[in-house]
Amino acid sequence: MSDIIDVWMQHPTARFINNPIFESLRRWTGGQTVEETPPASLTLGLMDEGKVNKGLISAWYAPHGDMISNEEVKELVDAHPDRFAGLAGVDLRNPVKAVQELRRCVNDWGFKGLRIVQWLWELPPTNPYYYPLYTACVELDVPVCLQVGHTGPLRPSETGRPIPYIDQIALDFPDLIIVCGHIGYPWTEEMIAVARKHPNVYIDTSAYTVSRYPAELVSYMQSDKHKVMFGTNYPMLTHAQCVESLESLGLSEVALERFLSGNAKRVFGL
Template sequence: MPVIDAWMQHPTLRHSNHEMFESLRRWTGRGLLEEPLPVKATVSALAAADVEVGLSSAWYGPQGALITNDEVAEFVAQSDGRLRGVAGADLTKPVQAVRELRRAVQELGFVAFRVVPWLWQLPPTDRLYYPLYSACVDLGIPFCTQVGHTGPLRPSETGRPIPYIDQVALDFPGLTIVCGHIGYPWTTEMIAVADKHANVYIDTSAYTARRYPRELVDYLRGRGRRKVLFGTNYPMITPSQALEHLEELGLDEETTELFLAGNARRVFSL
């Protein structure tokens, strides 16, 4: 069954070796990268789990870009169609950020926009986000963001679904929002926001199937079957690792197809 990975990145050395990821390296037992990871290694990791498309994201923060949009475009060009780009931008320069987002979508062919709020220590309701939300609506692309606690060594408050995602969805009812990392320990809040707003979705990145919270599994098996997307947070977790215990979730065939690919294909217009 084909798979779409809704949240991953092909890393640069600036990204992988950043000091804030020390906690993730400790959890995974992986050391610093000594040389850039080849795109073919990422493509092989995706292919090993039948991942048809990985949505590879740029990373922009207040100290500069860890993965630029142009670097993502180059990774996409080397991927034999296995990667699609997700844009980033510098929130502190609103006019330039909107122009860069438009360039990434209209010239580079990117399919979404992502901001990781804890990088900026600004919640998604901060005024610096709002011009970019308007641009996403105009461009017809989803806004992707992180919810839940912060694994890297940064504060977690910006990842609360309520009030932040709830308020953004109220202010921009035409904006599609994909919330990565499940929302734990506020998973019930995240489910409530996804239920409330037609255009709010959850992706399972940063968690393997055996670690999905019970309430998320119940939601996925029931009314949330069209609201949850598969993601990995590669290279922290490979698709094969993330999917290893999928059969233990007890999903029927239709739900499995929607979760692994169908919902992402629809939400990202792939």
């Protein structure tokens, strides 16, 4: 099998796992709260079990503070550079400091992009708070990674709509690389339409196992080999769960290689 790169995962801290906003996800997945941050060896072992070579691990910032800090991501990347690459998080509400932090993460620490989870802020991605960061991503030549589709946590889903939001961003920033995680369900056809329309828009499959990929997404993956990337949303799903039944997708050898790693290497410069 091809190399596998996970473009959306977290090495969770205790304050990430235990956060009340994930209570509904813990109920669905059977996850538990923890007393301390799990060791890196746990995450690496689960990656090995799923034969995942490398993961883009995200920092998480929300209005109440950091759930996984950029410093914690850097520490893991520095300790395991062959297995992890970093995605920055920032505080949207302070645009100047947010841009400065993004520049530090990319220029000084080698991070590969910016992750913003819109539902944490309850702000659509066309809100003015985002636009200085999009400009910085273009200047730094790194992707912005956004969430699309409904929210598992009990927060409003409107901020995850591909149309009008992702469509509008791609029009306003034609040079911005936009990676849309969580496939866009239940607006998957909208998400595919936006990815077809804009050469700078991509999709990742995080938060879904193969058996739950919508048929229209599978058809798109078979016909357009350079727009969809593999993701898990670990620790919500394990890597082994997300690679199970890959053969059922019916992808050609070329399409499978690009989905599992080739597109990620190109888009994120890995």
